[in-house]
Amino acid sequence: AQKITQTQPGMFVQEKEAVTLDCTYDTSDQSYGLFWYKQPSSGEMIFLIYQGSYDEQNATEGRYSLNFQKARKSANLVISASQLGDSAMYFCAMRRGTTDSWGKLQFGAGTQVVVTP
């Protein structure tokens, strides 16, 4: 069975600082995908970044980067230069690589980030 673990229930970060959100996963699959989503207080799920298990380079999207360490089964999200608007719940998620699993995501419990001025 697959499992996603986010060990940080919540954290405070000062504006303009970088923050790392931890995510570890457990799977026996060779092919899988890893996602990070942001959920602001308004409730919608916002896609941030994706990393495929076969991607050789770490994914980056603007201020977001994914620190992918395959051997350690970790996929930490790094947010550089935090902004007040980054205050939100952040979810790590994984999807198996098989076609019949493309619509199934397994989520972690989430990390609540509060950015302070």
Added chain:
Amino acid sequence: EAQVTQNPRYLITVTGKKLTVTCSQNMNHEYMSWYRQDPGLGLRQIYYSMNVEVTDKGDVPEGYKVSRKEKRNFPLILESPSPNQTSLYFCASRSIAGANYEQYFGPGTRLTVT
């Protein structure tokens, strides 16, 4: 505009009164899913559909039913709601031909069962 819509967005109901939460997507997606979100548990998949008339149980299907009679619609049915089904529900969809990162979420439905 490409989107997944859910209705209603907010619902307060009583134990045992059957209800349906609708989900519709306008992108001709094959895959559709329902998730529930609870504090400390993240999102958990309830049901999943790979195409019309093809559905499968997710991790927490008890107390829920779904149907996929049309490609665009994937309603979630609670035949006899109970207070432990109070939660935030998300519908999601993606195309079989879409990019690896693709997953479209609806805005969520906040359900309270008293």
